[in-house]
Each structure stands twice: as C-alpha cells, then as structure tokens.
Amino acid sequence: MRVPVPLTLALTRLVAHASRLAGRGSGATLPGALAQRLDPGLAGLLASRLPGGTVLVTGTNGKTTTTKMLAAVLAAHGQRVVTNTSGANLATGVTAALVADADLRGRPRASMGLFEVDEAALPAVAAALRPRCVVVLNLFRDQLDRYGELDTLAATLARGVAACTATVVLNADDPRIAALADAAAPGTRVTTFGLEVPAASGSSQGTAGRTTEDAQRVAPGDADRCPRCQGRLVVSRSYYAHLGHYACPNGDLTRPSPDVAVTALGPATTAGSTFRVASGDTELDVAIALPGTYNVYNAAAALAAAAALGVAPDTAVTALRTVSAAFGRFERVEVAGRTLYLLLVKNPAGLGQVLATFLHGAERPHVLLAVNDAAADGRDVSWLWDVDLAGLAATDPVVLTAGSRGLDMALRLKYDQIPARAQPSLRAALDTLLAELPEGGTGYVLPTYTAMLALRALLGQRTPTRGEAAPAVSR
Amino acid sequence: MGVRLTIAHLYPREMNLYGDAGNIRALVQRLRWRGHDAEVAAVEVGEPFDLAGADLVFGSGGQDSGQAIVGPDLLARGDELRAAVAAGVPVLAICGLFQLFGHGYTPLGGGRIPGIGVFDVDSVGGGERVTGNVVLDTALGRVVGFENHSGRTVLAPGQAAFGRVVRGVGNDTASGLEGARTGAAIGTYLHGPVLPTNPHLADHLLAAALRRRGVDEPLAPLDDTLELAVAEAAAARPRRT
Numbered sequence: 001m002r003v004p005v006p007l008t009l010a011l012t013r014l015v016a017h018a019s020r021l022a023g024r025g026s027g028a029t030l031p032g033a034l035a036q037r038l039d040p041g042l043a044g045l046l047a048s049r050l051p052g053g054t055v056l057v058t059g060t061n062g063k064t065t066t067t068k069m070l071a072a073v074l075a076a077h078g079q080r081v082v083t084n085t086s087g088a089n090l091a092t093g094v095t096a097a098l099v100a101d102a103d104l105r106g107r108p109r110a111s112m113g114l115f116e117v118d119e120a121a122l123p124a125v126a127a128a129l130r131p132r133c134v135v136v137l138n139l140f141r142d143q144l145d146r147y148g149e150l151d152t153l154a155a156t157l158a159r160g161v162a163a164c165t166a167t168v169v170l171n172a173d174d175p176r177i178a179a180l181a182d183a184a185a186p187g188t189r190v191t192t193f194g195l196e197v198p199a200a201s202g203s204s205q206g207t208a209g210r211t212t213e214d215a216q217r218v219a220p221g222d223a224d225r226c227p228r229c230q231g232r233l234v235v236s237r238s239y240y241a242h243l244g245h246y247a248c249p250n251g252d253l254t255r256p257s258p259d260v261a262v263t264a265l266g267p268a269t270t271a272g273s274t275f276r277v278a279s280g281d282t283e284l285d286v287a288i289a290l291p292g293t294y295n296v297y298n299a300a301a302a303l304a305a306a307a308a309l310g311v312a313p314d315t316a317v318t319a320l321r322t323v324s325a326a327f328g329r330f331e332r333v334e335v336a337g338r339t340l341y342l343l344l345v346k347n348p349a350g351l352g353q354v355l356a357t358f359l360h361g362a363e364r365p366h367v368l369l370a371v372n373d374a375a376a377d378g379r380d381v382s383w384l385w386d387v388d389l390a391g392l393a394a395t396d397p398v399v400l401t402a403g404s405r406g407l408d409m410a411l412r413l414k415y416d417q418i419p420a421r422a423q424p425s426l427r428a429a430l431d432t433l434l435a436e437l438p439e440g441g442t443g444y445v446l447p448t449y450t451a452m453l454a455l456r457a458l459l460g461q462r463t464p465t466r467g468e469a470a471p472a473v474s475r
Numbered sequence: 476m477g478v479r480l481t482i483a484h485l486y487p488r489e490m491n492l493y494g495d496a497g498n499i500r501a502l503v504q505r506l507r508w509r510g511h512d513a514e515v516a517a518v519e520v521g522e523p524f525d526l527a528g529a530d531l532v533f534g535s536g537g538q539d540s541g542q543a544i545v546g547p548d549l550l551a552r553g554d555e556l557r558a559a560v561a562a563g564v565p566v567l568a569i570c571g572l573f574q575l576f577g578h579g580y581t582p583l584g585g586g587r588i589p590g591i592g593v594f595d596v597d598s599v600g601g602g603e604r605v606t607g608n609v610v611l612d613t614a615l616g617r618v619v620g621f622e623n624h625s626g627r628t629v630l631a632p633g634q635a636a637f638g639r640v641v642r643g644v645g646n647d648t649a650s651g652l653e654g655a656r657t658g659a660a661i662g663t664y665l666h667g668p669v670l671p672t673n674p675h676l677a678d679h680l681l682a683a684a685l686r687r688r689g690v691d692e693p694l695a696p697l698d699d700t701l702e703l704a705v706a707e708a709a710a711a712r713p714r715r716t
Contacts, residue, residue, distance in 0.1 A: 144493060145606040145623045149538040224488055230540060379606065379715065380621045382666040385497025404712070407705045411671055414701060415500045422701075 005045070005106040008038040012099045028084070032092030035099050043091070045106065046098040047129040052079055052112030054129045055305060056122065056164075058157065059137025059171075061350045062298045063089065063116040064326040065290065066137060069302035069319075070114055076319035077311045082110035086326070090121045091128070119153055120146075122160030134164040135305050137297070138174045140241060141222050141386065142347035143378035150176070150222055158183035167191055167308035169301060172258040173243040179227040179253055191308055193300040194258035195293075196278075197265050199237040199244060222349075228252040240293050240356070241349040260304040262296055270358055277303060284317050290325055292357035294350070328452040333459050336434050339442045340459070344452050345369075346378070348386040351446065355392050358444055362395045366443040368433045369413075370426060370451035371405040377448040381405045389416040398436065402429035403451045426454050478688050479512045480681075483526060485534030485572060486545045487517050493623065495535030495569050497668035501677050502531065509695050511685070520548040526555040529564060530684040536570025536624075536666075539582050539600065546588035549575050553591035560593050565683040566660035569669070573654065573662035574598040574626055583625075594655040594662050595631035596646075602627060607714045609643030609665060611653050617641075618673045619709040620665030628664075630655060637663050642714055659683045672709060674702045 016031035035042055047054050055074075057067045064086040074081050082101040084093045094115045102108050117125050119139070126134060136157055139150055147153050154176045161168050161183040168184045171177040172194035181190045222241065226233055226248035233253075237245035245255055259279065266274030272289040273296050288299050299320055306316035325331055331342040343358060345351040359365050373379050389412075399420040401409040406422045406429075413420040423429035433443050447455055484499055503513045518524045526532070537545075549556075549572075556576075560566060566576070574580040575590040582588070583601030604625040611618040618638055628646040630636060636646070637654025645653035646664070654663035661680075663669065670677040678694050685694070 141492060145604075145621075148604060148625075149492070149540075151538050151540050225540070225544075230544060373712065375715075379608075380493070380623055380666060382494030382497070382621060382668055385494035385500065385668050385671070386491075405708075407701065407708050408672075411701055411705050412497070415497070415504050415671060417504075422704075 003038045005039065005042065006104050008035055008042055009099055009102060009104055009106060011038065012096070016096060016100065028088035028093045028096040029090075031099065032088070032094070032096035035095050036092065041128075043095040043098050044128040044130070046102050046108055047113055049106070050082070050108050050110060050113050053132035053166075054113035054115065055133040055135065055309065056115055056117045056126060056129070056131045056160070057135045057137070058117045058119050058122050058160065059135075059177075060119065060140040060142045060347065061353075062137045062294060062301070065295065065329060066135065066298040066301050067114060067116040068326050069299060069323050070135075070305055072319040072323050073302060073306045073311055073316045074112055074114060074309070076315050077306075077309075079112045080110045081112050081114045082108060083114045084116065086116060089116045089118045091124050094125050094129070117160075120156055122157055123163070126160040126163035130163065130165050132164070132166040133169065133305055133308055134161055135169040135301055136161065136171065136177050136180060137301055138171055138243065138349075139176050139222070140347050140349035141383065143380075144383070145378065145380040146375070154180070154227065164188055169193065169304045169308060171243070171297065171301065172256045173239060173245070173297075175223045175233060175242070175246055175253060175255075176227050178256055181256070189308070191259045191304050192256045193260040193297070193304040194255075194262070195239050195243075195296070195300075196258070196261045196263050199239055226250070226253045240353055243297070258300075260300050260307065262300055265296065268357070273299075279303065279307060279313065282313055284313055286317050286320060288320050288323060290323070290330060292353055294353045294357075328447075328449075328456065331456075335459060337439050338434055338437045340433075340445055341442065342445050342447065342452060342455065345446045345448060348383055351387050354446060355389075359395055359397070360391055362397075364396050364398060366398045366433060366437050366441065367392075368400045368402065368429050368443065368445045369406075369409045369420075370403040370429065370445065370447035370455060371401065371409045372403045372448050372451040373405045374450045377450050381408050384409060384412045387412075389413065389418060392416075393418050400429050400433055402426050403448065426451065427458055430455065430458055477510045477512060478685060478690055479514060480506060480530040480684050480688065481528055482513050482515045482531045482533060483518050483524065483529035484515050485518050485532065485549070486520065486537075486541070488519060489541035489545050490535050490537035490571055492537045492541075493535065493570065493666040495666060495668050498535070498567065498569070498670040498677075499533060501668070501670040501674070502533070502681060505674065505677055505697065506681060508697055518552075520545055524552075526552060526559055529559060530688060531680060532556070532559060532564060532566040534568050534572035536572065542571045542575065542580065542582075542588055543586070546575060546590075549591060550589060556591055557593060560658055560660045563659050563683070563687060565680040566593070567670070567680060568593075568660070568662045570624060570664055570666070573664060574628060576660070576662050577628065577655070580626065593660055594657055595634035596628050596655050596662070597631075598626050598628040600626050605644045607643060608709060608712045609645070609653070610641040610710050611638035611643075611665075612641050613638030615679055616675055617706070617710070618665065618669065618676060619706050620663075620667035620669045620672065622664045623666060624664050626664075628655075637661055667709070672702065672705050674699045
C-alpha cells in the first residue's frame with residue numbers, strides 16, 4: 001500500500017529539521033533517503049507538478065557554478081526555482097530539495113526545478129524527473145576510485161541524456177560530450193556551446209618520439225580518441241585540458257559548430273571575464289564576475305540552456321552579470337589585514353585551470369595547497385601527479401601544504417623542484433600563511449572539497465569580512 | 476661520471492589514467508640528483524622503437540578501451556620485451572600493463588587480449604572494483620600505495636609475487652598476494668604513484684639499470700625524509716577513508 005504523500009512529506013520534513021538541529025550539515029541525505037524509502041515515486045510526482053519542468057546540470061567541473069548562473073537567469077525570467085546544493089547532488093539531495101519546497105499536500109511552491117546532479121546519479125535522477133533540459137558540461141578524470149573509467153562514465157551520462165524530454169545542451173569542445181548527441185531521444189533537440197576564439201596553444205599532434213617530459217607539459221589527455229571509432233583525434237585548437245577543436249580522421253565525429261559560440265574574449269584578469277557570444281543572428285556582449293576560461297564555458301552553457309528555456313538573451317546576459325562565485329570557488333576573504341582567495345580544486349583539469357587563471361605570471365605568490373582524501377575529495381591522491389606544475393614553478397612560489405595528504409602534496413612539489421613546507425594542521429597552515437603574508441598581501445588557498453569546508457569553518461571563527469569581487473589585477 | 480639512461484615509457488597516451496607518470500618523474504629526478512640523467516622515450520602504438528636500447532622499461536594503466544588498442548602493439552614487441560627481461564633490464568609494469576605482461580586479460584564483456592607472458596599470470600576483468608590504501612611486505616621492504624582495479628590476477632604456481640598484502644586486497648580476493656616478479660621485472664596494481672612514495676623501490680630499479688651500464692658504485696643516498704614521512708602517513712591511513 002502506498003504511503004500517503006502528505007505523510008511522507010511530513011515525516012521527511014521532521015527528519016530534515018532534526019538533522020539540521022543535530023548539526024548534520026544541510027540535512028539533505030537522511031531525509032532524502034527516507035522519502036525515497038517511503039515513496040520511491042515521490043520525487044517524480046513532485047517534479048511533474050512543477051509547471052516549468054526541471055533542468056539538470058551535470059559534468060565533472062562547473063556544475064555548481066553553472067547551476068548558480070542558471071538560477072539567476074531563471075529568476076530574472078520570473079521563475080521561482082527549487083534547487084539543491086553541491087553537497088546534495090545525488091538522488092537523495094534532489095528528492096530532499098523537492099520535498100522541502102512542496103506543501104503538505106505535495107504541491108510545489110516553485111515553478112521550476114533546477115538541480116546539479118552528480119554524473120553517476122544522472123540516469124536515476126533523469127528517469128525519475130523526466131527533465132525538459134539536461135546540460136552536460138564536460139568529462140575529466142576525477143576521483144577514479146569512485147567513478148571508474150571515463151568511458152564508463154560517458155555511457156552513464158548517455159543514459160541520463162536519453163531521459164531528457166525536450167533539449168539537451170552539450171559542450172561542443174569536449175569530444176565525449178559532443179558524442180552524447182547520439183543518446184538524445186528522437187524528437188529532442190540538441191544544442192551546443194563552445195569557443196571559437198584563437199587558442200593560446202597550437203595543435204598537439206601526439207607524443208610519439210617526443211620525450212614524455214615534454215608530453216607531461218600538457219597534462220595527459222582525457223579525450224585523445226574518437227568516442228565513436230577510437231581513431232586518434234586530430235586536434236587543431238586547444239583551450240584547456242582536452243577542450244578545443246578536434247576531428248576524427250575517419251570522419252566519425254566532427255566537432256559541431258556551436259549554437260552558442262564565444263567569438264571573442266576580453267583580456268584575462270582575476271576579477272572576471274568579458275566576452276562576445278554569437279547565438280543564431282544575435283551577438284551579445286557578456287560580462288561575468290568570475291575569471292578563467294573555465295567560467296566562460298560555464299556561462300556559455302548557461303546561455304545555451306537559457307535560450308532553450310525561452311529566456312530572452314538580454315535578460316540572461318543581465319542576470320549573468322550579477323552572479324558571484326559559489327562558495328569555496330573563488331571566494332575572497334579578508335583576514336587580519338590580508339586577502340585570501342579560496343579556490344576549490346578537485347582534479348587535474350580544475351587545478352590546472354586555477355593555477356593558470358590566478359597564478360600565471362605572479363611573482364612569488366603565497367600558496368596553500370590543502371589536500372584531503374575523504375570520500376568527497378577522492379581517496380586516491382595519485383591524481384596530483386597528473387597536474388602540470390611548470391607554470392606554478394615559474395612563479396617561484398612560497399608554498400605551504402596541509403590536509404590529510406599534505407605530505408603527498410609536498411612530495412609532488414618536491415619532484416617539480418618547488419620547495420614546500422607541509423604543515424601539521426589546517427589551522428597551523430592558515431596561521432603560517434597569514435603570518436608570512438605582508439600587510440595587505442594576497443594568499444591563494446587551493447583546497448580539496450572537505451579541506452575547503454574545514455578551512456571555511458576556521459575562517460568563520462576569525463569572523464572575516466567577505467570581500468566583493470576584487471578589482472582587476474593586471475599581470 | 477654521469478650516465479644517461481634511456482627509459483622506455485610504454486604507451487603514455489593510452490595508458491596514463493592513474494597518475495602513474497609520476498613514477499617517471501621520480502626515476503628521472505632521482506637520477507639527476509645523483510649526477511646522472513635520463514632520456515624518456517615514448518613508445519606509442521604503431522611507432523617503431525628499438526627496445527634493445529632501453530635501460531629501463533615502464534608502463535601503467537588506462538581504460539579497457541586503451542588496453543584493447545595497445546594489446547596487439549605490445550604483442551608485436553613481445554620478442555623484444557621478453558629478450559630485455561631475460562637480459563636483466565628492469566621493468567615496472569602497473570595495472571593494465573601488468574596484466575598484459577602476463578598471458579592475457581579478459582575484460583568483463585569478453586574479448587580476451589593476449590599478453591606477452593613475461594609473468595606467468597592470467598587476468599580477468601569484472602567483479603567489484605577494489606579500491607583503497609594498500610600496505611605490502613616485499614623482498615625490498617615495505618611498500619605502500621593505492622589500488623583501484625576491477626581486474627583479478629592469478630599467479631601460476633612458481634610465479635613469484637611482488638609482495639604479500641598486509642593491508643588491502645591485492646591480485647585477487649583469495650591469495651593475499653600482490654603483483655608479480657620475474658628477474659628484474661616487477662608487475663603491480665599499485666598506484667600512489669608507487670615510486671615517489673617508495674624511493675627504495677625506485678632506487679632498486681635505477682641501480683639495476685645503472686649496473687647494466689657498468690656503474691657498480693651504490694647509488695648516493697638522498698634525503699628521503701619527506702618520502703618516508705609520506706609512506707608512514709599513507710600506511711597509517713585507514714583502508715577506506
């Protein structure tokens with residue numbers, strides 16, 4: 001006999017409340033799991049009652065930021081959005097968010113659902129929610145102990161894409177993602193986003209004959225081969241990691257010409273990005289308060305989804321301007337007369353982008369790399385050795401390491417001839433970082449996920465004042 | 476008088492998924508810190524390479540799809556590789572390449588990939604993925620690392636293992652053994668990467684390579700305080716954090 005919906009909702013809310021009182025985080029996992037147990041169809045039922053339907057955002061890097069961008073866009077479009085947080089992006093978290101939004105009779109207060117979804121969880125969540133739009137950002141090696149191979153994960157994403165009912169938004173510059181167009185159900189539209197600007201680096205044709213030390217200057221590729229025929233892709237342009245322009249030599253995969261194309265990029269600053277986007281006949285000038293090529297991609301994804309959801313381009317662009325960084329990702333904290341940037345890192349592609357965006361060309365920057373190995377961080381820290389540190393080494397940095405794998409991080413740096421001092425605790429590391437920074441100086445804190453949570457808590461104890469986005473620092 | 480070793484890095488493009496390029500970094504840097512040097516040559520699928528000139532051979536793991544691509548290429552180089560092993564060239568073969576240095580690997584979906592039989596072992600895919608921190612007891616001392624594999628490898632009677640599992644799973648769920656060892660060739664599932672964290676293992680491989688090049692003096696000791704601290708900390712991590 002099915003548990004009556006109001007009962008499930010009431011019980012779940014009770015548990016969520018108790019969970020929060022007990023200090024167990026946002027109180028999403030337990031209540032979400034309970035709701036699923038009592039009524040496995042509840043999430044789908046609640047989602048079906050959202051007049052504007054649901055949008056899912058997935059991918060290795062950028063889910064949280066792109067979701068935040070889309071939330072602002074949809075709000076500007078007059079939608080009341082129910083959403084989840086990055087700490088709750090599994091099925092349990094999505095369910096908990098829907099439950100929290102609904103009244104006791106199971107009617108949602110929101111008009112639309114917008115959820116970031118863990119890559120492995122996408123098929124189940126998409127099957128339950130029947131989303132009108134699924135946005136797939138990228139696929140990079142990340143927590144391989146949890147996710148297994150990239151090919152497997154791509155196949156998982158394909159099952160999620162197949163459950164989308166109206167529009168699939170894909171990154172044209174990521175071969176595995178572009179190939180997910182194969183998985184879109186008949187009758188659904190595929191829309192793509194990507195970069196069309198000249199690249200910083202030229203083509204990378206292969207490593208045969210080159211010493212692998214040269215090859216390591218480019219981090220090992222996550223998408224060297226055509227997902228359809230396994231032929232070696234010919235890369236003509238490289239934006240970062242494996243994102244760029246590619247073609248299968250056997251003609252099995254051609255990079256789609258992006259529907260939302262970034263055609264010009266303003267000068268790189270650490271304050272944010274300006275760029276021009278071509279979408280159909282329209283050209284838009286976009287400014288966002290988030291720096292780095294990776295955030296240009298996130299914004300392009302948000303614009304592509306916005307167009308698919310019927311948001312006027314001007315509305316979307318205006319909304320994007322207001323978006324500040326998601327917590328832990330380019331968070332600026334003023335402490336004891338110094339400025340600290342908190343820059344979450346999770347995998348080689350992300351760490352590479354953070355280093356390139358914030359530390360490229362810096363002189364003797366003060367850096368704290370805080371590496372934990374809890375489940376949420378990735379328990380296998382081998383990934384640190386897939387990161388290209390040549391750029392960092394060139395800045396002659398002052399580096400501290402910390403976290404449960406702070407010693408491993410120091411060892412990684414040692415083999416790139418970068419002196420680093422492992423600290424006995426996160427607190428000690430923060431103290432040392434601040435003590436070594438001159439008055440008014442800027443420190444860069446690069447933590448993995450749980451280290452980021454812990455450091456934010458420590459900084460909270462110091463009652464920091466949150467800064468606004470920094471004025472441009474030209475390099 | 477410094478020696479320049481040639482390190483043959485097998486299939487760095489296809490087989491590079493688990494940070495194992497760090498092993499190359501460790502080998503090269505530890506040579507340089509002793510006044511020697513290394514040239515690291517990438518051996519790619521379809522590209523000719525004279526393995527007779529290699530002083531040390533290294534290869535690691537990747538995806539099943541990568542293994543299917545390198546398998547036939549490795550077979551074509553089988554005679555050269557077996558000759559190198561017989562001649563005492565040190566080899567470190569990790570994960571997917573460990574499997575292919577055995578008799579072969581059969582993925583979960585079938586489609587056996589024959590190997591070159593340096594190790595008298597056979598591997599099958601499938602089953603639960605085995606992941607977690609590992610501590611081994613080996614003839615070279617304690618070795619710590621991280622395993623992440625769904626493959627299972629069985630040693631034929633008479634095939635020496637690399638080590639005995641103190642904590643972790645190892646080659647399969649029954650034997651308590653990890654990896655394989657034949658002459659100067661070592662196969663293992665351990666990531667970490669295994670050489671930076673276990674410098675005595677790196678130096679063992681380097682010393683074997685240098686001796687073959689006429690360098691008999693023992694390697695000058697390096698300050699491995701950090702490495703030892705990392706290994707201590709890694710050994711103390713829970714199996715699953």
